[in-house]
Amino acid sequence: DQQVKQNSPSLSVQEGRISILNCDYTNSMFDYFLWYKKYPAEGPTFLISISSIKDKNEDGRFTVFLNKSAKHLSLHIVPSQPGDSAVYFCAALLPGNNRKLIWGLGTSLAVNP
């Protein structure tokens, strides 16, 4: 059972526009959320994170929003650039001694020039 769900396998956006990638989770115990980006033939790269005590974190063109009541987070990329074309993974961290990342299946973003 997927505890972290990325319901859109793919997304296509025009260069310069906003890209919004969504992620839903089922376990209210998650206390930290992360987004990773993955290019073909490379491993995932850490992008941005947010603690469960916050509702927004911004880093340049990337902003992550967290809605705990809805168990939903989103990644906004503004403005989108062709180099942003990649697979984006949402991941959530369980607290406690056996902390581990639970990953979504990813959303493939294509930014068209």
Place this chain on the structure above:
Amino acid sequence: KAGVTQTPRYLIKTRGQQVTLSCSPISGHRSVSWYQQTPGQGLQFLFEYFSETQRNKGNFPGRFSGRQFSNSRSEMNVSTLELGDSALYLCASSQRSHSYEQYFGPGTRLTVT
């Protein structure tokens, strides 16, 4: 600083055989985690090693094992290979145990025929 390296990059094995994959973390990183990535399941956590000790383990059968050496390099072994073990195996390193900011290698693509 050199990134995480994994060898080999590609591997083809036959059912019933065993395989050993290698991971060299970023210099100074003492934690190494292993993940299995398949299209339907996404990234699944296998195990984490820190200072030569297994700190955390995912829900995989005992055929999957690993170890870490004193120089933090890690190996992962899969015995009695099954067709379903075909996947991309990713290694990630971080400075401390249970860290969420992990640096991934490019992965080893294992195909079992």
